[in-house]
Amino acid sequence: MQIFITGLGAISCIGQNVEEHLDALLAEKSGIKKGIHPYSQRYLVGEIPLSNDELIAQFQLKVGGSRTGLLACVAAKEAFSGHAHHPEIRTGIISGTSVGGMDISEVHYRNFMENHTHDVAQYSEHSSGNSSERIAQELGVGDFITTISTACSSAANAIMLGARMIRAGKIDRAIVGGTDALTEFTINGFRSLMIFDEEWCRPFDESRKGLNLGEGAGYIVLESEKSRRISNSVALAQLKGWSNASDAYHQTASSPEGYGATLSISEALKVAQLHPDAIDYINAHGTATPNNDLSESKAIKTVFGNSIPPFSSTKAFTGHTLAAAGGLEAVFSVLAIQKGYLFANLNHKNVIEETQLQPVVKTTKVERVRNVLSNSFGFGGNNSTIIIGEL
Amino acid sequence: MSACIKMITSIGHQDSFLKENCWEHLVPLTNETEVISPDYKSYIPPASLRRFSPVLRMALTAAQVCQNSVEQPFDAISVGTSLGCLRDTEKFLQTFITATGDTLSPTAFIQSTHNTIAGAISMALGNHSYNMTHTQNSLSFETALMDGLLCIAEGKENVLVGAADEAIDFLNELKPTVISSDLPFTSGATFMVLQPQSNTNSGKTIVDCVVYFNQDIENCIDQFLANNRVDKSAVELVLNAGNIPSNIGQKQIEYQQYTGLYYSSSAFAMHLANDFNLSEGNYALIVNHQQEGKLGLTLLQ
Amino acid sequence: MSELKETLKTQIISQLSLEDLTPADIADDMPLFAEDGLGLDSIDALEFIVLLESNYGLKIADPSQGREIFHSVNSLADFIEKNRN
Numbered sequence: 166m167q168i169f170i171t172g173l174g175a176i177s178c179i180g181q182n183v184e185e186h187l188d189a190l191l192a193e194k195s196g197i198k199k200g201i202h203p204y205s206q207r208y209l210v211g212e213i214p215l216s217n218d219e220l221i222a223q224f225q226l227k228v229g230g231s232r233t234g235l236l237a238c239v240a241a242k243e244a245f246s247g248h249a250h251h252p253e254i255r256t257g258i259i260s261g262t263s264v265g266g267m268d269i270s271e272v273h274y275r276n277f278m279e280n281h282t283h284d285v286a287q288y289s290e291h292s293s294g295n296s297s298e299r300i301a302q303e304l305g306v307g308d309f310i311t312t313i314s315t316a317c318s319s320a321a322n323a324i325m326l327g328a329r330m331i332r333a334g335k336i337d338r339a340i341v342g343g344t345d346a347l348t349e350f351t352i353n354g355f356r357s358l359m360i361f362d363e364e365w366c367r368p369f370d371e372s373r374k375g376l377n378l379g380e381g382a383g384y385i386v387l388e389s390e391k392s393r394r395i396s397n398s399v400a401l402a403q404l405k406g407w408s409n410a411s412d413a414y415h416q417t418a419s420s421p422e423g424y425g426a427t428l429s430i431s432e433a434l435k436v437a438q439l440h441p442d443a444i445d446y447i448n449a450h451g452t453a454t455p456n457n458d459l460s461e462s463k464a465i466k467t468v469f470g471n472s473i474p475p476f477s478s479t480k481a482f483t484g485h486t487l488a489a490a491g492g493l494e495a496v497f498s499v500l501a502i503q504k505g506y507l508f509a510n511l512n513h514k515n516v517i518e519e520t521q522l523q524p525v526v527k528t529t530k531v532e533r534v535r536n537v538l539s540n541s542f543g544f545g546g547n548n549s550t551i552i553i554g555e556l
Numbered sequence: 557m558s559a560c561i562k563m564i565t566s567i568g569h570q571d572s573f574l575k576e577n578c579w580e581h582l583v584p585l586t587n588e589t590e591v592i593s594p595d596y597k598s599y600i601p602p603a604s605l606r607r608f609s610p611v612l613r614m615a616l617t618a619a620q621v622c623q624n625s626v627e628q629p630f631d632a633i634s635v636g637t638s639l640g641c642l643r644d645t646e647k648f649l650q651t652f653i654t655a656t657g658d659t660l661s662p663t664a665f666i667q668s669t670h671n672t673i674a675g676a677i678s679m680a681l682g683n684h685s686y687n688m689t690h691t692q693n694s695l696s697f698e699t700a701l702m703d704g705l706l707c708i709a710e711g712k713e714n715v716l717v718g719a720a721d722e723a724i725d726f727l728n729e730l731k732p733t734v735i736s737s738d739l740p741f742t743s744g745a746t747f748m749v750l751q752p753q754s755n756t757n758s759g760k761t762i763v764d765c766v767v768y769f770n771q772d773i774e775n776c777i778d779q780f781l782a783n784n785r786v787d788k789s790a791v792e793l794v795l796n797a798g799n800i801p802s803n804i805g806q807k808q809i810e811y812q813q814y815t816g817l818y819y820s821s822s823a824f825a826m827h828l829a830n831d832f833n834l835s836e837g838n839y840a841l842i843v844n845h846q847q848e849g850k851l852g853l854t855l856l857q
Numbered sequence: 858m859s860e861l862k863e864t865l866k867t868q869i870i871s872q873l874s875l876e877d878l879t880p881a882d883i884a885d886d887m888p889l890f891a892e893d894g895l896g897l898d899s900i901d902a903l904e905f906i907v908l909l910e911s912n913y914g915l916k917i918a919d920p921s922q923g924r925e926i927f928h929s930v931n932s933l934a935d936f937i938e939k940n941r942n
Contacts, residue, residue, distance in 0.1 A: 263669055265691075274649050277729070285733045292638065293670060294693035298769075307769050311699040314640070314670035314691045322688060326703065333557070333706055353652035354668070357660035359903060359920045411633075411678035411687040416666050418899060428684055544666070545675020547687055603896055606874040658916065659907045661872070663900055 168328045168405075169388045170553065171398040174244030174342075175496045176236055177381030177483045178211035181223075182243055186493075187500050190508045193528055195482050197365055197377050204349035209365055211379025211484025212347055227303050231266035231290045232346035232380075234299035240382035240492070241300045241340050248338075248386060249396045250306060257309035257336040258300050259327045260384075261319025261343030261488040265293030268348045296344055309336055316543035317450070318409070319343045320383060320491030321551050325407035327387045337392035342384030342492025351487070352378060358417065366453035368478035369462065369524045371515040373453045379484020383492030385499065402499045405536065405554040406437025412546030418456050423464030425548035426540065430468045433538065433550035443536050444474045444552070446507050448494045449524075450540040451478020452485050457542065462520040474538075477510035477525045491541035491549065498537035498553040505531050557705035558764060559715070559750040560757035561856075563625040566827045567594060567614040568744030569816055574621070577831045584813045587740045604680070607663055609643040611722035612676055614745035619677045619716060622749050628714045630749075632686040632707040633674055636700030636719035638693055638819035640670035643724055673720055686712075692767075694844060696721075697746075697823040698852035701765045704750050718747030719820035735817070742816025746823035748830075760830045763839070763855040770849045774801045777843070780853045792838035795825040798845030805841060812846075822852060829856045862934050869930075872908045873901050885930045894929075902927060913937050 175182065178196025179189035189196065200210045213236070215223065220235045224242065228234070237260060269290040277283040294312045301307030309330070313322045320343025327339030345351075355361055355378060362375040387404055388396065410432060412425030419426065434441060450461055458478075465473060479497055486493060497508060510524035536554040543549070565573060569589045572578035591614070596605055599617040608616065615635070623630065639645075647664035666672070671689035678687050686707065690700040697719035704717035723741035731737070753761060764784050768776045777800075781788060794805030797812045811828060815821035822844040829840040834857070844852035866880035875895075888894035890902070902920060905927045909915045915937065917923055926936045 271649060274646075275653050278650070278653050283729075285729055288730055289734045292693055293640075293691045294638070294696070297692065301769065309767065310769055311690050311692045311695075311702075311767075314689050315674075315687075316669045316671060326688075329706055329710070333709055335557075335706075349652070350649065353655075353660055354648065354662075354665035357648075357651075357662035357665050357903065359906070409686050409688065411675070411684045413678045413682055413684055415898070416672070416675065416679070416900065425684065543671065544669055545671045545687075546678060547671060547675060602877055603898075606876055607900075657907075657910045659910045661907045662903045663874075666900060 166332050166389060167403055168331055169393055169400040170385050170402045170404055170499055171388050171400055172244040172248060172386030173496045173499055174240035174242065174384045175493055176213060176239045177486060177493055178213055178379055179482050183496060186496065189482060190497065191528055193509050193511060195511055197484050204352055205347060208352065208361060209377045210347060211377060213380055228299050230299065231295065232268045233262055233264050233266060233344050234296040236346060236382040237296045237300050237344035238303040240342065241384045242303060244384040244386050245304050245340055248398060251395050254338050254392050254395055255308045255336045256306040257327060257330055257339040258297050258307050259311050259313065259323040259339055259341045260297040260300060261313045261323040262293050262296050262345055263314055263316050263319060263488040264345045264348055264351060266290035266295055267350045268346045271348060271350050300340065315547040316545065317487050317490055318541040318543035318547045318549040319488035321541035321549035322409055324385065324491065324495055324551055325409060325549065328404050328407055331387060331389050337389050339387045340384055341387060342495065343488040344382035345380060345487040345489045347378060347380035360454050362453060365512050366481055367512045368451035368453040368480055368510055369458050369517060369522065370513050371517050373455060373458060375454050376452045377484040379486040381483060381486040381489045381493055383489050383496050385495050400556055402502050403554050403556060404551065406433040406439065406552030408432035408436060409549045412548055414546055417544050419460035419542060421460060423460040425546050426461055426464035426542060427467045429548040429550040430464055433552050437552040439536060439552065441469050442472060444538045445534045446501055446537045447474055447476035448498050448537060448539040449476050449478045450542045451480055453480060459517060459519060461540065462517055462522050466520060473522060475507050475525045477508055479508050481511035494539045495551060495553065498539050501537050502534045502553065502555050505534055507531055557709045558753055559705055559708040559762050560753055561759045561762060561830050562749040562751045562757065563622050564746065564748040564827050564830050565618050565621045566744065566746040566824050567618055568824060569742050570814055572827065578827055579831055582814055585740060585816050589740055589742060589816060591743050607667065609641055609667065609722065610743055611641055611720050611745065612673060614743065615673045615718065615720040616676055616680055618718060618745045618747040620680065622716055622747050623681050626714055626749055629681065629683055630685055630714050630716040631712045632715045633677060633683065634688045634700045634704040634717050635674040636690045636696035636820050637670055637673060638691060638696040638721055640691065641667050641672050642722050644668045646724055646726055694819045694846035694850050695767050695852045697820040698765055698767050698844060698854065705762065705765060708750055708752055713752060715750040716747060717750055718745065719823035720745035721818035721820045723818065737817055739812055739817040742818055744815055744818055744821060744824055746827050761857045763857050765854040768851040773845060773851055776851055777804055777853065784855055786839055786855065790838050791841050792834055793829065793832055793840040794843060795828055796843040796845065797822065800843045800845055819846060826854065858934060858938065861937065862930050865930055865933055868908055868912055872904050883930060887929055889927055889929055913941055915940050
């Protein structure tokens with residue numbers, strides 16, 4: 166059964182809708198800069214320059230609450246715009262998040278610790294499951310709702326589950342992707358791991374030091390043929406392959422040889438029934454940490470051998486948006502196919518010595534992009550790969 | 557989507573761990589209830605155990621017991637948790653809120669992500685298969701179970717499904733404003749091995765599991781049973797949380813009197829249903845209606 | 858110096874939650890990160906950095922420097938003696 170992609174939605178530091186994202190990718194314009202909040206101003210981050218109130222007003226959102234939920238609603242609304250509500254189309258919402266409502270909880274917990282008074286009602290925002298339910302409320306759909314929380318691979322896993330449920334005939338259409346807001350908790354968390362780069366991150370560069378965090382949300386709409394017959398939606402691309410595998414090596418680091426990544430890449434190709442040669446572009450996870458980029462490079466080499474397709478990480482544009490990354494990058498993958506572009510791996514000077522892999526360093530127009538492979542690797546050794554192809 | 561339960565085990569406030577039948581030692585909980593912990597050292601190496609919070613200890617141990625019960629490594633793992641590793645989450649909040657220096661202890665942060673449970677299981681078992689974590693409030697277990705059943709439908713043969721949540725003292729701040737209940741906040745982990753239906757399996761079969769949002773509960777139950785061609789009169793046991801229609805089930809038992817209050821407690825209801833002596837041709841139905849507007853229905857035979 | 862080493866052992870046990878160990882279990886020259894030593898991992902290496910800063914006011918900016926310094930209680934004590942005022 167073919168799974169069609171019929172909607173795209175995105176918000177991050179490089180754009181507030183899909184078109185703005187495309188413009189930024191073509192102009193090679195990163196959105197990473199010094200943070201504006203007390204907890205972020207020490208770092209280079211990919212912050213969205215809109216407050217929660219501004220998000221609600223600008224995008225005419227029905228619901229308030231956690232920033233994670235608001236970002237989700239913005240992007241999901243864009244992805245779903247123009248799509249029909251119909252009693253015969255069973256629509257699922259499968260969304261990834263790692264932060265959930267922590268943006269609100271951390272403020273009130275601090276009050277609790279410092280003043281011993283706190284607005285207890287606000288903790289009802291905390292749960293990660295809320296962001297998916299917010300999308301349902303915003304869009305007025307949701308026959309099935311679940312939230313995936315596997316750190317940085319969440320959105321890719323959400324996309325995968327949506328496809329599997331459609332193939333199994335449990336739903337006909339799915340709004341899938343992920344969202345995460347930048348929070349003090351997350352910034353301090355990555356600080357404790359000492360994997361920030363104090364400067365602009367350098368994915369796949371020999372001198373890379375670490376990541377820049379970002380925030381955002383990215384969603385796509387998946388539909389079966391049956392759903393499209395009823396909804397009359399326009400197909401943009403196809404979701405052809407997906408896979409999730411465990412590294413089982415370490416709580417945060419990837420195995421040196423990229424075993425889990427090798428598994429997820431290979432398996433996704435099998436699901437797509439594609440030979441590695443059919444991949445025209447890899448949108449890598451490429452967080453710019455010393456560990457990930459080496460490990461991912463090795464996995465790519467293991468699977469693709471001597472015929473490594475053009476590849477890049479777009480995280481020097483957006484920062485690492487954690488659970489949203491796979492969703493945003495799925496949107497970029499569709500754009501690459503639709504428009505015929507390979508997007509730049511910004512801020513790259515020298516290849517990683519050990520692997521000698523050269524990423525695409527300038528956004529490049531190409532004649533055709535048949536299939537894009539997109540990686541998202543999360544803490545706990547959670548490795549996910551999706552493959553998006555032309556119609 | 558259906559599957560057989562090859563093995564199921566729980567650690568929590570009931571004396572059920574490794575017991576033949578969890579009904580034998582069942583007691584309604586009081587406010588003073590505590591987790592009945594097994595000797596974790598027998599299941600978890602000290603290098604990991606030293607870091608693990610209660611929810612990780614319970615889940616890892618239950619998962620290990622499940623793996624020990626089958627020869628093959630699991631070909632998929634699906635875990636539900638509504639609030640994840642709460643103790644580590646709170647600990648890291650405290651760490652950075654009170655920090656004076658520049659460095660921060662990372663262990664609590666690393667373990668605060670929801671998929672620490674499933675990830676730690678994959679590491680402990682050396683398992684490289686599909687590994688998923690679902691977190692959907694009161695339906696966290698049901699959505700994880702649906703994923704597990706989907707894996708079986710797709711051809712997987714040995715799937716680990718489970719759910720775990722832990723209580724911390726801070727949760728009491730939420731009563732009565734956010735959560736109004738007389739039940740104590742509790743912790744629990746239930747893990748099970750699912751395999752494809754076969755003639756040789758002697759355990760219960762999970763016939764179906766569906767979740768519903770903002771729909772009339774009575775209509776949902778009727779539709780669910782009808783879709784599975786089950787007559788209402790054949791539902792011998794109903795295990796429920798929250799308000800349900802009175803006209804379903806020959807026997808209705810509110811399971812939270814045995815689990816206490818945690819959102820993935822319907823996993824323990826599954827254990828209760830599994831161990832219940834159903835008459836031939838009859839069914840057990842788990843009705844998870846802990847939160848308004850969210851309903852989980854699971855049918856066992 | 859030997860007093861520092863004993864204190865360090867207690868601090869290590871606390872910071873790394875090595876609940877089953879006593880200072881007597883950690884020899885001064887035991888390789889802390891080796892499999893046949895204490896078998897610590899990269900998360901512990903980060904905890905050592907926290908330990909050094911909060912107890913001794915010493916900062917290590919680059920985690921990769923850590924492995925040499927944290928090799929054993931001996932090397933840790935040497936580093937502290939050399940660098941603290």
